[in-house]
Amino acid sequence: NRKHRLAYDVERVVQEHLTYVREEISDGWDLIHQEGEMKVYRREVEENGIVVDPLKIFHSIKGVTGHEICHYFWDYRYRMEWETTLDSTKIIEVLEPDTVIFFQMHKRVWPAAQRDSCFWSHIRCISNSEEDQPTWLVVNYTTPHHLAPIKSPHVRLVANVALICETIINEPPLNIQDIKRENIECKLTYVAFVNPGGWVPSAALRSVAKREYPRFLKRFTSYVLEQTRDKPILF
Ligand SMILES: O=S(=O)(CCO)c1ccc(-c2ccc(C3CCCC3)c([C@@H]3C[C@@H]3c3ccccn3)c2)cc1
Numbered sequence: 098n099r100k101h102r103l104a105y106d107v108e109r110v111v112q113e114h115l116t117y118v119r120e121e122i123s124d125g126w127d128l129i130h131q132e133g134e135m136k137v138y139r140r141e142v143e144e145n146g147i148v149v150d151p152l153k154i155f156h157s158i159k160g161v162t163g164h165e166i167c168h169y170f171w172d173y174r175y176r177m178e179w180e181t182t183l184d185s186t187k188i189i190e191v192l193e194p195d196t197v198i199f200f201q202m203h204k205r206v207w208p209a210a211q212r213d214s215c216f217w218s219h220i221r222c223i224s225n226s227e228e229d230q231p232t233w234l235v236v237n238y239t240t241p242h243h244l245a246p247i248k249s250p251h252v253r254l255v256a257n258v259a260l261i262c263e264t265i266i267n268e269p270p271l272n273i274q275d276i277k278r279e280n281i282e283c284k285l286t287y288v289a290f291v292n293p294g295g296w297v298p299s300a301a302l303r304s305v306a307k308r309e310y311p312r313f314l315k316r317f318t319s320y321v322l323e324q325t326r327d328k329p330i331l332f
Contacts, residue, residue, distance in 0.1 A: 101192040103240065107219050110238050114259040115223070118286050126153065130311045134158070137311050141303075147293060148302045152310055154287040158318045160278040163262025164222065165331045166285060167233040169321045170260050171220040173199065179320040182309060189244040195220045199237075200245040203254065206305055209297040214254040215245035230264035230332065255292035260285060264332065278330060287314060 099105065122138055130137035135156040142149050158166070169175050176186045184202040191197050196219045205211040216237045224231035237258040247253045265282040289310070293302060325331070 101196070103192060103196070103217055106238070106240075107196060107217065107236070110236055110257065111219065111221060111234065114234065114236060114261065114288065118259070118261045118288070122153070129307055132311060132315070135311060135314065137307075139306070143299070144292065146299075147296060148299045149290065149292045150303065150306065152287075152289040152291075152306065154310065154314055155285070156287070156314060156318065157265075157282055157284045158322065159282045161283050161318075161321055161325055162281055162330060162332055163230070163233040163264040163283045163285070165325050166262050166283050166318070166321055167220055167235045167260060168331065169324060170317065171195075171218060171235045173197070175320070175324070179317045180313070181316065182313065189215070189242055192217065198240060198242055198245075200242070202251075206297075206301075209293065209301070210250050210252045210295065212254045212293065213245070213247075213251045214239065214256055215242050216240055216256060216258075230266065232261060232263055234259060234261040252293070252295040254294050257290040259288050261288075262286075273332075276330065278326075281330060 126138040126140050128136060129139045135154060138153045140151045142151060173186060173188050177183065180186070182204050184204055186199055186201045188197050189200050196217060198215065198217050201214045203212040203214065217240045218235065218237045220233070220235050222231050222233050237256060239255045239257065262283050262285045265284060266276060267280050267282060269280065270276060
């Protein structure tokens with residue numbers, strides 16, 4: 098039986114991401130940016146002349162767990178502290194404790210019209226059978242909502258975004274409570290399928306994406322490091 102009206106959609110999209118995240122970077126993906134452990138790949142795709150380039154970022158961050166990364170990404174309370182490309186974000190519906198619906202106003206990227214987005218956002222822990230750490234993930238997926246009417250001149254973004262995290266414990270000490278932050282590492286995969294929802298100059302959008310995604314992920318992961326530095330590890 099269904100937990101809420103979007104439960105089937107959430108399940109389907111989560112399973113899709115779990116299937117594709119393991120897919121090796123095949124040909125057709127260009128490495129467009131590399132910075133330390135961060136590798137940013139993009140495929141150039143246009144639909145009806147609109148740039149909808151899929152984006153895939155691999156990154157590993159020492160000193161935090163996948164649970165901590167997903168917690169700070171999903172929880173709206175922190176969003177405006179790390180998201181510099183938003184004018185506003187608000188929860189418009191809580192479907193269940195780990196699934197909410199957000200409405201966001203994105204900062205205008207001249208000369209394009211201002212974008213807004215409405216998506217369900219779901220956080221989940223997937224504990225695999227082996228003893229190693231579970232996988233944590235967050236999915237943000239566009240959904241219509243009566244409290245998020247599309248109002249001109251704003252253009253509704255269409256987004257399917259996932260942040261999938263594994264936690265690695267390097268040189269595990271004998272008992273788990275002795276694990277220190279220098280023993281842990283989060284390996285994350287961030288995928289974003291963003292359709293700007295209306296025409297944007299291709300070159301402009303590609304250069305904005307190339308600049309903004311690495312910046313956004315770097316700022317977000319630095320924010321989590323600083324928030325968790327002196328807190329007990331959240332596995
Ligand atoms: O990871 S999330 O779910 C975090 C929750 O907020 C997410 C991240 C990014 C976006 C996003 C929204 C708008 C735009 C463009 C489209 C036309 C004009 C603005 C872009 C383009 C790719 C460039 C971009 C990339 C990163 C950050 C901002 N800008 C991306 C949406 C959701």
